[in-house]
Amino acid sequence: MNPSLPTSTDDVRDAGALRYGQAVALDGSVDLVHGGRLDEVTVCYESWGRLNAARDNAVLICHAISGDSHAASHDAEDTPGWWEHLIGPGKPVDTDRFFVICMNVLGGCRGTTGPNSVNPATGRAYGPDFPAITLEDIVDVQARALTKLGIDRLLAVVGGSLGGQQALVWGTRHGVRVRLVVPVATAPRLSTQALAFDVVGRNAIMSDPAFAGGRYMESGGTPATGLAIARMLGHITYLSREAMDQKFEADRLRPHDIVTEFEKRFSVGSYLAHQGNKFVERFDANSYVTLTLAMDMFDMGREAASLRRAFADSPCRWLLLSFSSDWLFPPRQSCEVVDALVAEGKRVTYCELPSPAGHDAFLLPDEVERYGSLIGARLEQELLGEVRTHGPTRCALSDMPTVRSDSSPTVFAKARRDYDRILELIPAGSRVLDLGCGEGELLSRLRSRGHEGLMGIDVAEARIIETARAGHEVIDHDMNEGLPQFADGAFDVVLLSQTLQALPNVSLVLSEMVRVGRRAVVSFPNFAFWKIREMLYKEGRSPKSVGEYGYEWHNTPNRRFPSIADFEDFCAKQGLVVHRAVHLDSEAGEEVAEDPNRNADLSIFVLSR
Structure with missing residues (x-):
């Protein structure tokens, strides 16, 4: 090994x-x-x-x-x-x-x-x-x-x-x-597969002649062979195929020299024999039968x-x-x-x-x-006592606030330039589901405003752990498989912040958002932004800029390149109602009113079915 x-x-x-x-x-x-x-x-x-x-x-x-x-x-x-x-x-x-x-x-x-x-x-x-x-x-x-x-x-x-x-x-x-x-x-x-291993393990114990119908203690013996084999089987289930290869493949023909009656021709064999023999020293066969049966019956x-x-x-x-x-x-x-x-x-x-x-x-x-x-x-x-109880607080979404046009340009210097505007679009008291929640920054800002009923979804271990360590509920789930665990209208607002361009299954995700949430808030970089167009036109190269455009053509996570016009067409075809549309020049820190498909680099839409 x-x-x-x-x-x-x-x-x-x-x-x-x-x-x-x-x-x-x-x-x-x-x-x-x-x-x-x-x-x-x-x-x-x-x-x-x-x-x-x-x-x-x-x-x-x-x-x-x-x-x-x-x-x-x-x-x-x-x-x-x-x-x-x-x-x-x-x-x-x-x-x-x-x-x-x-x-x-x-x-x-x-x-x-x-x-x-x-x-x-x-x-x-x-x-x-x-x-x-x-x-x-x-x-x-x-x-x-x-x-x-x-x-x-x-x-x-x-x-x-x-x-x-x-x-x-x-x-x-x-x-x-x-x-x-x-x-x-x-x-x-x-x-059933796990159950089968337990069945074989118990049969190994009970078939050992020393088991004596379970009365081995009366004769001073122990079904050592049967219990050791049961433990050996158990150890096989504890290891993955990759772990087996890592542990034993390099020296599979060089087993350890241990005292055992079991085969030890291969390194994995000596390992299993060692585990089985050690287990017999500290465990009782009847207990093993009793506990595995309790485990198998649990349902x-x-x-x-x-x-x-x-x-x-x-x-x-x-x-x-x-x-x-x-x-x-x-x-x-x-x-x-x-x-x-x-x-x-x-x-x-x-x-x-x-x-x-x-x-x-x-x-x-x-x-x-x-x-x-x-x-x-x-x-x-x-x-x-830092965690709030998540109650069924509801808000009046008909009171969705309008976006101020005089917001300070300093908000765009923060890590996520759309967060301040998104927060303005979410009414107080809303229950919010954040898809692709990252490390939970937006959830933390919502919580600081007094929101309850917050949850995040992500697939990256590091981001999930950071979000959870911040005290938020977050589940490891691929949104591209839908959101079947959530009931219709389970949240007031479902967020998708600058993730749209990376989705394999846009139609399903948007459909699920407006099912699960009474409103969906979607933000994304506009790939028709004039600087992006100019780079492609004048330099003949894949566009690259700061933020969501800051990738090389070969390492970008972006698999979609939506424009504002594209997204508006998509919403119309999918029967989605656009309640708000906020278009931003994030570098200037300004809202764009004139020809946003050309002049805005970032857009936020509020949608419902």
């Missing part, structure tokens, strides 16, 4: 004692969703930081299937945790600011009641008699444990993979107790209507993150959740992070550095 490549923090886990593990015993029995019952439940947890006087800075971390309560080290002498790069002093989940708690899940094998715990009715380990549990049971137990610890409200719930599914349940089942929900690399249900709905119902009553704010090469929990499944939240009018931000690492990406140090700052910013915003 290539030693220069980053290693998942889950790879370095060991079976050592949880030095900082604590236990809380729940009061009374636990009735389970499938009808079973546990008379006694103990929850193992670890915590970092301090609960503040207001008791409003608690962050719950939810672990993946192979994780436990040890999410991060507690001091320099402690072993690293499975989310070591996210949690700690000065890190994104800053333990100097937040009280962080992580619990081993119900059904686990690291201190919380599970199959290897003693059944009080028999005095011996539950083994295969441990009742079937669900993700809802896991979260209900966490909620009761928090209550026992005196924590009634959570600032946030953050989790990846199975932990992300727990976060989804928190946001829908106990949403009144959570302000921010952060599911990472997860899904509302497993794909918030396949159809859009079912997902909408699932999220309809959630009062939380949401931040979802996925990774482009994750085929175990593919981004499209996160998008299904995002679409349901948007359709229900929830406050949601979503970013798909380009990564070749596959599902493991959420545990890799470099990837944590990329997305961690966004999580940290959102936590800080929630703690300081």
